Amino acid sequence: MTATDPTTDPGMVDELLVDSAYRLFAGVCSFEAVQKAEADGWAPAIWDAVAEAGFAWIGVPDTAGGSGGTLADACAVLLAAGTHAAPIPLAETGILGGWLLAGAGLTVPDGPVSVVPGATGDSLSATLNGDGSVALAGIAARVPWARRADRIAALVGTADGPRVVSIPGGSGAVRPGTNLAGEPRDDVDLTGVTVPADSVGVPAADATADNLRLRGALSRVMLMAGALEAMSRLTVEYTEQRQQFGRPVARFQAVQQHLVWGAQDAAITKMAAQVAARDASRDFAGATFQIASARTIAEGCASTATRWAHQAHGAMGMTQEYALHHLSRRLWSWRQEWAAPNEWATRVGRMAESAGADNLFPLITG
Amino acid sequence: MAMRFTPTEMTPAERALQAEVREFLAAEMPTGDNTPGNDRALGMGAGKNKEFSKKLAERGWVGMAMPKRYGGHDRNAVDRFIVVEELLRAGAPVGYHWVSDRQTASVILKFGTDDQKERFIPPICRGELGFSIGMSEPDSGSDLASVSTRATRAEGGWLLNGTKIWTSGAHENDWFVVLCRTSPMEDGNKHQGLSQLLVDLNSEGLEKNGIPFLDGSPGFNEVVFNDVFVPDENVVGELGMGWAQNTTEMAYERGGPDRWLSAYGVVEELMRHHAGTSLEDRAAEVLGWATARFFGLHNMSFTVARMIDTGQAPSIEAALVKEMGTRFEQDVLLRLLEFVEEEPDPGSMLLYQRLLAKAILTGPSFTIRGGTVEVLRSVASKGLRA
Incomplete structure (x- = not known):
């Protein structure tokens, strides 16, 4: 699928595209398929269906091999993916890795792409050679689906300034790791790997390390918003069916508290996520506050909402055979990805501080 | 839903x-x-x-x-x-x-x-x-349909007897809308037979007794009716339909900014107090957490207003916002104490300290006034499963 060209407002989401994304994820991300993806470390059927529809490359210009569409469209598709716990490197292929590659004039492959997130433990360094190739050393930490990626995009610093390198899949030594949901988060020792000159590019002007981090954060905000919404719905449904003391447990006030708080966590996260995506799609540089705020909200809500959802589900939620953990384990993982402890709240706080008392409210209300 | x-x-x-x-x-x-x-x-x-x-x-x-x-x-x-x-x-x-x-x-x-x-x-x-609000009674708080203030027929109007309580501003305001029983309860259907009357707070037979708030400040009142005459033309809407009217009265307004801004002034004054000095990381983190939440709540509350204008009747959304917004107001105060070192003093020479003291002392009201969080949870959870 190719997204319709953005009309006049890049903050508007292509609703038809999003509807078809929801339908597609609902169709392919069955409980069994998500479960199997974890056991196998890869979900070829899900990836193929999503790639076939072009959803992995929304927000990457079609001239660069992407599907076109806006960042807002890509974010809306990520939200849909989060709703269905889609176990594929969707953000990495599109708005993170694909964005880096396309901006640097490098080929965007038609297979999965990953990106080096610069997580704690990362020691990747780069040296630009005279022939334009880049020699890598050190470990790229916590690279999503590194073992399966056609290309791993990395933004590296060299003596000649920043470069985007498109690292061929299979380079270096992969030490497999996973996040709490069993999604691959591999450490890749790239010492001794040289990326040839035709896979090295100068990053686009806006492809700074900070913007990559903001995009990474935004991607997790969208995924968390989707998962929180699905988790709230699942919990309401379950507590309506589950009977104790002769009535559905949802009728008990103590349980209603969990349902309402979970719905609030989902609603405020989705609201903040959609505002951040809209504003970032229009003017990324002007949306730092919205992204950092949405990330702060999502992180807190992921923590509290998983608690309420599990409590309301009782023992059923602790079992592998029931779908809650597809959402809760992802939320427990995503809340820490593209983030150091308190990073995003502190960043919002520093923005508030530099706005000052008189301009705090204008900052909040946009 | x-x-x-x-x-x-x-x-x-x-x-x-x-x-x-x-x-x-x-x-x-x-x-x-x-x-x-x-x-x-x-x-x-x-x-x-x-x-x-x-x-x-x-x-x-x-x-x-x-x-x-x-x-x-x-x-x-x-x-x-x-x-x-x-x-x-x-x-x-x-x-x-x-x-x-x-x-x-x-x-x-x-x-x-x-x-x-x-x-x-x-x-x-x-x-x-x-105007003040004439809903709560000594024996009717969250269970408002159980009000026992009653209006009995009189020539050209009604005679009101009973007691309202927690009536904010009754000593300074001019009128209030009184929810009362205009016909006896039948078959245990307590939602029938209630009406809303417009009552002049300076009516004959109406007695106002101030109830100091916990910090000694005025505001609350008990209002006692002793045969207060209310003319027919002051019955709001249809006689006996007071319950339905009363529930609509607050349904949408619940989602307004008054439900999440009660502690905002403390935050802003605290920043003003700290202007010129760099915040410690811990303070910046708390400020960022609160600012992010203000951003989220602003957008939710704004959306509720937009929904009212587009005829979408956002009563469930409004209940959800009020429940979370008022808890947030209390949470903000708690989190500020993570880095505020001075002991609170309502008579402090520092404005932010006075505001913080006042906010802590009035904090319990945030999650009670206009419908307790417990009642709101019940309203919202019905909406969730509808």
Whole structure:
């Protein structure tokens, strides 16, 4: 699928595209398929269906091999993916890795792409050679689906300034790791790997390390918003069916508290996520506050909402055979990805501080 | 049912209104005044200032959504949201017209007779008529349908007997809308036979007894009716339909900015106090957490207003916002204590300290007034499974 060209407002989401994304994820991300993806470390059927529809490359210009569409469209598709716990490197292929590659004039492959997130433990360094190739050393930490990626995009610093390198899949030594949901988060020792000159590019002007981090954060905000919404719905449904003391447990006030708080966590996260995506799609540089705020909200809500959802589900939620953990384990993982402890709240706080008392409210209300 | 919170944003005209209100408030209420006695208000618990209410009315910012023919301005819920959000943010003294503007004018417009609309709405829009809320009773709080204040038939009207309690501002306001029983309960159906009456707070036989708030400040009252005569023309809407009218009265207004801005002034003054010094990381983290939440709640509350204007009846969404917004107001105060070192003192020489002390002392009211969080959870959870 190719997204319709953005009309006049890049903050508007292509609703038809999003509807078809929801339908597609609902169709392919069955409980069994998500479960199997974890056991196998890869979900070829899900990836193929999503790639076939072009959803992995929304927000990457079609001239660069992407599907076109806006960042807002890509974010809306990520939200849909989060709703269905889609176990594929969707953000990495599109708005993170694909964005880096396309901006640097490098080929965007038609297979999965990953990106080096610069997580704690990362020691990747780069040296630009005279022939334009880049020699890598050190470990790229916590690279999503590194073992399966056609290309791993990395933004590296060299003596000649920043470069985007498109690292061929299979380079270096992969030490497999996973996040709490069993999604691959591999450490890749790239010492001794040289990326040839035709896979090295100068990053686009806006492809700074900070913007990559903001995009990474935004991607997790969208995924968390989707998962929180699905988790709230699942919990309401379950507590309506589950009977104790002769009535559905949802009728008990103590349980209603969990349902309402979970719905609030989902609603405020989705609201903040959609505002951040809209504003970032229009003017990324002007949306730092919205992204950092949405990330702060999502992180807190992921923590509290998983608690309420599990409590309301009782023992059923602790079992592998029931779908809650597809959402809760992802939320427990995503809340820490593209983030150091308190990073995003502190960043919002520093923005508030530099706005000052008189301009705090204008900052909040946009 | 999924919650229907779709992001919205301000039109150029709405932005212009926001700028206009900000400009007005910057001139009326300059910040940085640290004189005790001049403290900015904390949200809707603001004091009454008839002059200020009139001034706002002259700008067209009271009764905004009322029709022009009743002295209103034919604006909408979003416009009112914008004005009210700025007023609360600035800690403006909105107390005198607050209830009239938020709910009474709408109830009269929706259910009242033409005569009532002409008598009450224009003075409300001029900022000259302060209303209180006559709902709670000594034995009826969250279970409002159990009110026992009763009106009995009299020549040309009704005789009211009973007691209302926790009536904020009854000692300073002019009128209130009293929920009472106009016919005996039948077959245990307590929602039938209730009516809303417009009652002059200076009526003969009406007794007001102040109940000091826990910090000694005035505000609460007990109002006792001893054969208070209420003429027929002061019955709002249909006799016996008071319950339905009463539940509509607050359904949408619950999602307003008064439900998440009560502690905002403390945050802003704290920043003003710290201006020029760099915040420690811990303080920046708390400030960032609160700012992010203010951003989220602003957008939710704004969306509720937009939904009202587009006829989407957001009663569940509004209940959800109020429940979370008022808990947030209390959480903000707790989290500020993670880095505020001074012991709170209501008589401190520092404005932010006085505000913090006041917020802590009035904090328990946030999650109770206008419907307890427990009741709101029940309302919201019904909406979730509907």
